[in-house]
Amino acid sequence: MNLAGMNVVALGGGTGLSTLLKGLKKYVREERANHGSLQQRRKRAVGSGLTLRHLSAIVTVSDDGGSSGRLRREFRVSPPGDIRNCMVALSEDEALLSRLFQFRFASGRGLKGHSFGNLFLTALTGVTGDFQEAVTVSGEVLAIRGHIYPSTMEDVTLTAELENGRTVQGETRISRSLSRIARLRLVPPNCRPLPQALEAIAQADVITVGPGSLYTSLIPNLLVRGVSKAMARSRAARIFICNLMTQPGETSRYTAADHIRAVYEHCGAPLFDYVVVNSQPIPAALRKRYLAGRSQPVEADEAEMRQLGVRVIAADLLAGDATPGKVRHHPERLSQVVLDIAAAHNKISGHSRPKHAHKSRDLQATS
Numbered sequence: 195m196n197l198a199g200m201n202v203v204a205l206g207g208g209t210g211l212s213t214l215l216k217g218l219k220k221y222v223r224e225e226r227a228n229h230g231s232l233q234q235r236r237k238r239a240v241g242s243g244l245t246l247r248h249l250s251a252i253v254t255v256s257d258d259g260g261s262s263g264r265l266r267r268e269f270r271v272s273p274p275g276d277i278r279n280c281m282v283a284l285s286e287d288e289a290l291l292s293r294l295f296q297f298r299f300a301s302g303r304g305l306k307g308h309s310f311g312n313l314f315l316t317a318l319t320g321v322t323g324d325f326q327e328a329v330t331v332s333g334e335v336l337a338i339r340g341h342i343y344p345s346t347m348e349d350v351t352l353t354a355e356l357e358n359g360r361t362v363q364g365e366t367r368i369s370r371s372l373s374r375i376a377r378l379r380l381v382p383p384n385c386r387p388l389p390q391a392l393e394a395i396a397q398a399d400v401i402t403v404g405p406g407s408l409y410t411s412l413i414p415n416l417l418v419r420g421v422s423k424a425m426a427r428s429r430a431a432r433i434f435i436c437n438l439m440t441q442p443g444e445t446s447r448y449t450a451a452d453h454i455r456a457v458y459e460h461c462g463a464p465l466f467d468y469v470v471v472n473s474q475p476i477p478a479a480l481r482k483r484y485l486a487g488r489s490q491p492v493e494a495d496e497a498e499m500r501q502l503g504v505r506v507i508a509a510d511l512l513a514g515d516a517t518p519g520k521v522r523h524h525p526e527r528l529s530q531v532v533l534d535i536a537a538a539h540n541k542i543s544g545h546s547r548p549k550h551a552h553k554s555r556d557l558q559a560t561s
């Protein structure tokens with residue numbers, strides 16, 4: 195693996211994936227020298243010796259709520275919301291165009307609740323006749339610093355079997371359920387992956403999963419036919435980025451190891467070499483606010499994680515004052531940890547996987 199030109203693939207959806215992409219994009223190598231502020235940051239990244247040849251996002255397409263759900267039902271397109279958020283995160287223009295794509299109509303018959311970016315992607319799908327082509331063209335408009343691939347082009351629905359015995363269909367209903375999830379399935383079960391997504395995984399030096407909603411953003415990507423098998427075959431540094439907080443119902447009382455177990459149980463194979471967890475305590479006021487919503491910090495049970503065969507990477511990942519009132523990952527710190535892992539993976543293991551966690555020395559990431 196050449197640290198001066200790595201291929202990074204990030205799987206996920208929602209706010210978590212966008213946060214990671216926003217931090218990684220400054221490391222993407224490019225010939226052009228436009229957009230001063232971003233270019234200056236990129237020069238610092240290049241100066242550190244860590245650059246990315248390709249950055250690819252593989253995005254879940256099971257959203258059925260809000261603007262995305264309405265467009266999906268009315269126009270028979272893939273839900274554009276998570277794709278749009280990734281585009282904005284990877285955009286060179288972090289001001290006007292990004293704000294335009296995120297603009298949400300507050301009124302207007304048929305328009306209220308829709309974002310401009312969702313409508314733009316839907317309209318382009320109608321013009322080009324292909325959603326992936328619409329994503330590519332939209333990416334060119336925003337001059338995004340990477341590639342974005344839906345995990346599948348098929349119309350998929352999430353189905354969850356809950357611990358209370360109920361079966362719930364649809365991402366929105368699943369995320370609102372207060373019962374823990376016993377099993378998740380995609381319908382149809384053998385949906386075809388996007389070939390470009392599998393190719394990106396095959397060529398990857400680093401593969402990340404997370405942060406993001408475990409059952410509605412992360413596992414759905416891995417249930418698409420061939421995706422988890424491609425990850426299992428990969429010799430890349432395979433990294434699970436753990437959430438900062440649990441989610442009511444979906445991951446109530448889950449530890450970091452519980453998140454990993456859920457992935458392994460659904461995929462039928464161990465997929466990760468490393469797990470990234472936050473080491474910084476959540477401020478008391480924020481903990482109290484989240485606890486009122488039945489959410490709490492994810493416990494980093496290191497001994498249990500090591501039993502699952504992964505190296506535990508702990509770092510201060512909190513965004514702090516950048517996201518007042520919310521617990522969020524810091525984009526730059528998180529992306530730096532990912533690249534530090536890639537460098538260590540290459541140096542320690544020679545691009546091979548650790549066979550036994552107890553034989554390998556854990557790494558302590560620094561911010």
